[in-house]
Amino acid sequence: MAKKTIADLGDLTGKKVLIRVDFNVPLDKVSGEIKNDRRIRGAIPTLKALLKAGASIIAMSHLGRPSGDATKDKLLTMDKVVERLADLLDKPVKKAGSTVVGPEVTATVAAMQPGDVVMLENVRFDPREQKNDPEFAAAIATLGDAYVNDAFGTCHNDKDASMVAVPAALKSVRKPRAVGLLVAKELEIIEGLMSAPKQPVLAVMGGAKVSDKIAFINALLQKVDHLLIGGKMAYTFLKAKGVDVGSTQVAAEELTAAQPLLQFVGTKITLPVDALAAKSDDLNSTQVFEGNIAAGFEGVDIGPKTLAAYSEKIQQAGTVIWNGPVGWFEKAAFSKGTKGIAEAMAGSSAVTVVGGGETAEAVEQFGYDAKMTHVSTGGGAFLAYVEGKKFQSLAQIDDK
Incomplete structure (x- = not known):
């Protein structure tokens, strides 16, 4: 499967890159602390490569299975993930807003400079995420100049807007879409297993x-x-x-x-x-x-x-x-x-x-x-x- 990778995105200087990552990490059920950050670490090479190329990054992921009850879901915000990501990147990372999309998020993204990293709130906090909702996807798509899929762990979730409808929305306005280093490696390894x-x-x-x-x-x-x-x-x-x-x-x-x-x-x-x-x-x-x-x-x-x-x-x-x-x-x-x-x-x-x-x-x-x-x-x-x-x-x- 010959898909474009981040090396095919061209000059990214000053570009805002939407990247779907898989930061669905296991959490302590009481404290919400991250028990294993392997999935976050897996995306670091791609994130660093994009930053080195002069881009700013808008990362998005789901976390757990939100119920829709804010009290029950309080441990599923991206706050702890943002903290860990900042540690691993050794640079500031901020959450774009308290909702996945909206005026607060739009303003945060508009103020981004090359090298900045922001994280959208847990995409499954918005019920439209798992319905492949085109309006929701379009709102996310307008934030970025390019899209990168580096979330192999969720590639089979064909009804998730952030995985399918968002890149489709970027296609409609002719913005580039590629896979990250992690997904590219996964595909190379598995296809090699199956073919030779x-x-x-x-x-x-x-x-x-x-x-x-x-x-x-x-x-x-x-x-x-x-x-x-x-x-x-x-x-x-x-x-x-x-x-x-x-x-x-x-x-x-x-x-x-x-x-x-x-x-x-x-x-x-x-x-x-x-x-x-x-x-x-x-x-x-x-x-x-x-x-x-x-x-x-x-x-x-x-x-x-x-x-x-x-x-x-x-x-x-x-x-x-x-x-x-x-x-x-x-x-x-x-x-x-x-x-x-x-x-x-x-x-x-x-x-x-x-x-x-x-x-x-x-x-x-x-x-x-x-x-x-x-x-x-x-x-x-x-x-x-x-x-x-x-x-x-x-x-x-x-x-x-």
Whole structure:
């Protein structure tokens, strides 16, 4: 997908650039403090490049899922994000106004000088954002001379005005639209994975629900030589094969989703041979089970034999794609599997790609993010792009 990048925008001296970023960072539910700023850090190279080129920046993002109740949504303002962004850029950043668009925002933007950075309020505070509202989009579009999409994590949100209707509005007045450095890299890496990956290709799949990832799994099975399953979804496959998974909860619809994939188990798909399980009424009481899990226990991680086998397969791979933790990694006692997969990938000679979301958080938590070939910033977007879905957000960007 040959899309224009910021290098194709021409002379930006004195230009105001609207940039859609993905600053939807995890927040402490009480204080509103940012718990992980990885998504903000991901956009810094693009922002610095635009500033170096003489532009001023109008950044916009959503944050969380606002309810429409100002009291409940008070932690979802962009205030903390603005503070962190200023620290990372080492320069002042201000919020453009208390609303996403309006006279206050227009006046703030009009007063901007080259090198200035402002942030619009949480775009989802305006209900028109998720309706692709053309009037709302036009109001945002009038603020800028160019548009940059550097929000790969939200590229699959085709009904978000800031992703689709805003660049469409700029097209109507012939203003340039490009992707940022982060999105350009994501597209390059993923398209390379799908077209000419280093052989053999191995995928590791974790997470909770098979049903959520059916399309992704089917897409992977057409591309990879082998798929290793972990996480809660592993118990769905095992139960579908007749293995007793103890007190591990597996929904009926998940079993239905797994059934068509059972034909690949033992050939293209490998399931865990053992599991770490904890007592449902006492998580501190754990036991490793091979085969059936005893009643009263629920699976919380892959077992040591599975980890050893999976690690060996990773060492033999040319490319490894990983999406979804293989255990309840947030709890230290149940994190050995996920940490072990990350360690094996970091120590391999393969091209290693981590598919965003919780997996990216885990890899960073364990200190292996810098040792991966690529850690995607978009979990859902990564899945959708690999599945082959066409993104309306990218369709709005100018072709080279």
